[in-house]
Amino acid sequence: MFCSNNICCLRMISTTYFTASFILLATVLQTQALNNGLALTPPMGWMHWQRFRCVVDCTAYPDDCVSEKLFRDMADRMVADGYKDAGYEYVIIDDCWASKERTTHNKLQPDPERFPSGIKALSDYVHEKGLKFGIYADYGTQTCAGYPGSIEYLESDAQTFADWGVDYLKLDGCHSEVLTMEIGYGLMGRYLNETGRPIVYSCSWPAYQEPIGIQANYARLAEVCNLWRNWDDIDDAWVNVTSILKWFSDNQDRIANYSGPGHWNDPDMLIIGNYGLSYEQAKAQMAIWAIMAAPLIMSVDLRTIEPKFRDILLNKDVIKINQDPKGIQGKLVLTKDKIDIWTKPINPVIDNQTSIAIGLLSHRVDGYPYRLNFTLSDLNLDNKSGYIIKDIYENSTVVEIAKPDNTVFIKIKPSGGVLLTATPLNPVNVQKV
Ligand SMILES: *[C@@H]1O[C@H](CO)[C@@H](O)[C@H](O)[C@H]1NC(C)=O
C-alpha cells in the first residue's frame, strides 16, 4: 500500500503492530482470568451521563455543565446526604471531559476551561471524601461525542489513568471495529492490570455486538471485565426501563449465569429522581435492578433530588438484596395479568432452603392498585414449612406467612413496583411464629 503522507504511514505501522499484538494476545489471553479482586458485589456509584449528557457550555448551564465543579458537588452530596454510607462509592465521569486535543506527548488531557485544576486534583478531592474515582474512555478512534479515542494509545492511556488515581474505567466502543473488540478490550484489561493499580473495568462490547445480531462471548467478558453494558443506553423515560427489561428477560437464560462476584451484566444507570419516572416507576426500577444484581449507578442531580426519590435510592433493605453476597442475577419467572414477577435467590439459607427476593413490575395502566394473586409454587418456591413474606418498601413489614400452595394477594399500583422477600420457615421456627 502506498502512503502519501506521514500520518498514513504511522497509521499503517501502528495497525500492523496492533494486529500482531492481537494475534499474540489471542493465544496468551485464552487461559487468563480477571482476578483483580474488585466488584465482588455489584458496583454502586454516580455517573453523569444520563442526567448531564454532553453539556459543555458552562455559561448557559453553569450548574449542569460537565466540569470539575459538578463532580465536586456530587462527591460532597454523596457524603453529606447518606449515599456513601448506603454503599454508593464511585464518582464516575462519562464522555465529554477531555480536551479535543491530546498533549504534545499524545496523552489525554481534560478540557482546560471546565477542569482547570486537572483530573489528578479532582481524583484527590474525591479520595479525600472517602469515595472512589471513575473516568471514561473509548476503544475507538473517537469517543461517542467526538473526543479523542484510545485505540492507538491503549497502553499509555491506561498508565495515565493509573497516574491520575483512577479506580474505575468505563471503556465505550464508538468509532471502532466491532469484530476486534473481544481481543482489544482484553488487551486494555491487560494494560490496566500492568499498571499495578486496582481499576474496576467496565466494558461496552456487547452493547455494540448484540444490537447488530452478534451474540457476545460472555465467558470471555467475565474473564476480562468487572461489568459490561449489554444493551442500548437508557434515556429518561419509563419505556426505556421496560424495553431494557424486555431485552434482559428475553435473553436471561443465555446471559444471567455470567453475572457473579467480580463480573456483572449492566442494564445501565438508574434514572430515579429525574424527569421521566413517577414515584411508583422509580420504585419499580430500583426493585428490578436489585433483583437483577445490576450495578447501582445513579445519574441524577443530587443537589436537587426530591426526598422521596432519595429515599428510594437510600433504601437499605433494597440495597441489601442487590448486594447479596451470593451475587445471583434474578430472572423473570412469571407474567400474570400484565404484571411481571422476577425472583432472585438471596441469603439467608435455612436448612438448605434459600430465601428469595420477589420483584413485581406492573405494565397495567388501569388506574387502581390491582390485587394480584399467585402462589409461591408458581414461582418455584417449594419449602413445605412455608415462608415469611415481607414488603421491603413498607419497612419490611410481614405481609403473609404462606405455604407454597397458599394463594398470596399483593396490591400493585399502575406501572408500579413491589419488592418482597420470602424467607423459608423450618419446623422449629414455624412454632416460634
Ligand atoms: C493482575 O492480574 C493478576 C493475575 O490475574 C492478579 O493476581 C492481580 O491482582 C492483578 N492486578 C491488578 C492490579 O489488577
Ligand SMILES: *[C@@H]1O[C@H](CO)[C@@H](O)[C@H](O)[C@H]1NC(C)=O
Ligand atoms: C429509549 O426511549 C427512546 C424513546 O422512545 C428510544 O428512542 C430509545 O431507543 C430507547 N432506548 C432504550 C434502551 O430503550
Ligand SMILES: *[C@@H]1O[C@H](CO)[C@@H](O)[C@H](O)[C@H]1NC(C)=O
Ligand atoms: C451458562 O449457561 C449457558 C447456557 O445454558 C451454558 O452454556 C454455560 O456453560 C453456562 N455458563 C456458566 C458460567 O455457568
Ligand SMILES: *[C@@H]1O[C@H](CO)[C@@H](O)[C@H](O)[C@H]1NC(C)=O
Ligand atoms: C444440604 O445440601 C447438601 C448438598 O446438597 C447436603 O449434603 C446436606 O446434607 C443438606 N443438608 C440438609 C440439612 O438438608
